[in-house]
Amino acid sequence: MTEISIGRALDENIIVTLVQRGITTETFRRLDHDKKYRIYRAALRLFGKYGYDGLSIDQFCHDAGISKGSFFQYFPSKSHLLEFTILLFDNYLSTLFEEIKRTAPGPMVRQRLIHLYEELVINSRLYRIEEQFYLFATRAIYHSAILLEGIDLERHLTNYVIEIIKRGEEIGEIRGDFDYELTGHLVAMIISALVGKTYLGKKLPHRQTREYLISFLFDGIKA
Template sequence: MSTLGSISGSRRARKKDRTRAEIFRAAMDLFAARGFDPVTVEQICTAADVAKGTFFLHFPSKAALLVEWDRELAAEFASRLRDPRDSALAQYRTLVDLLGEHWRRRPDATRALLPELLVPRAPDGSAPDRGLRALVEEVVLRGQERGEFRRNVTARVAAAAFLAACAAVFSTAQRGDPSEALRNELLHAQLHGLSEPKPRLKWTPSP
């Protein structure tokens, strides 16, 4: 390929990337303002100033936008988790803190989209393999293998409970929250539940 052809191809690629980013950004703004379900592809196209055909060149469906948000969030969180040799408990706390940090950056989008991760919405109907739910499952499995977490709860259920609890807490938090106290409360509820710890039985030697 000639130098001129390479430059032309590079420009087309950059334009394609910009268009995709504009569609994604417009969709996130609409989801933040109206929620996920009420927003239509037509509304996203209008906000991004693109034709409907252009939208489908970049995303096969509206659900694909949610999948991309989920994967981007999971990739960001995975890169910021500490050394995998750290305890699963520490990584669980880091996930709560990172979600809180993301909520502070984009509270409306997080409030609108986090509950949607509880439902598989990949374009082919399957759950995204590298999304936030899968990342939480990895942390739970690691904790179970090391004896930090009990094994009578599956990683799948634990990850779903984690996302559901975060979605519920963050959806009711005021702007500026979730505070450290609120994150600690969420973490404690996730790891210890609501029951009081049972008192240890004392052994009394026979007379």
């Protein structure tokens, strides 16, 4: 199974489109991969830690190890750096969920949810890299007007879960007496909550939590 590294977000093709859209510059694109990667990671970490307003360009430059003059040769403005970071992260999530979809077992909801959960939590593909990435993903939507125009980092998970639920209804594994979108949202939210708890210091026992998740979702809470 191919490991989807966060570094793959810096795919040349994506950078090119970002240059075309004026989000970053040719100068940045020509930088060697390591430097680009360092800047991207610093942005994820620092925006995640301090938020947009809380992070000054001076501090960013210091932590990323570049000068302020260079910064403005790489990005037109601070908000462009945020947009850059969000779009790359968004693209990384796309790749990740494509991979999850590709390696998923058949159409059975139970197995697909277990697979999804294991990919996210037990194999830790999403959050292993750095806890700050999780913070970034959850904080980002609250920090800038840019993000309110349709970029929603949770949608990758939600869309995938909705698809699972929809298919599950079709094959009769899931009850069909309500909107599958709403069900999908709720299920996605529960998975997201468990993943979050696992990664934000709670350290739940993985396997036990997984069993509980499935049982909770399928059988409900009644005695």
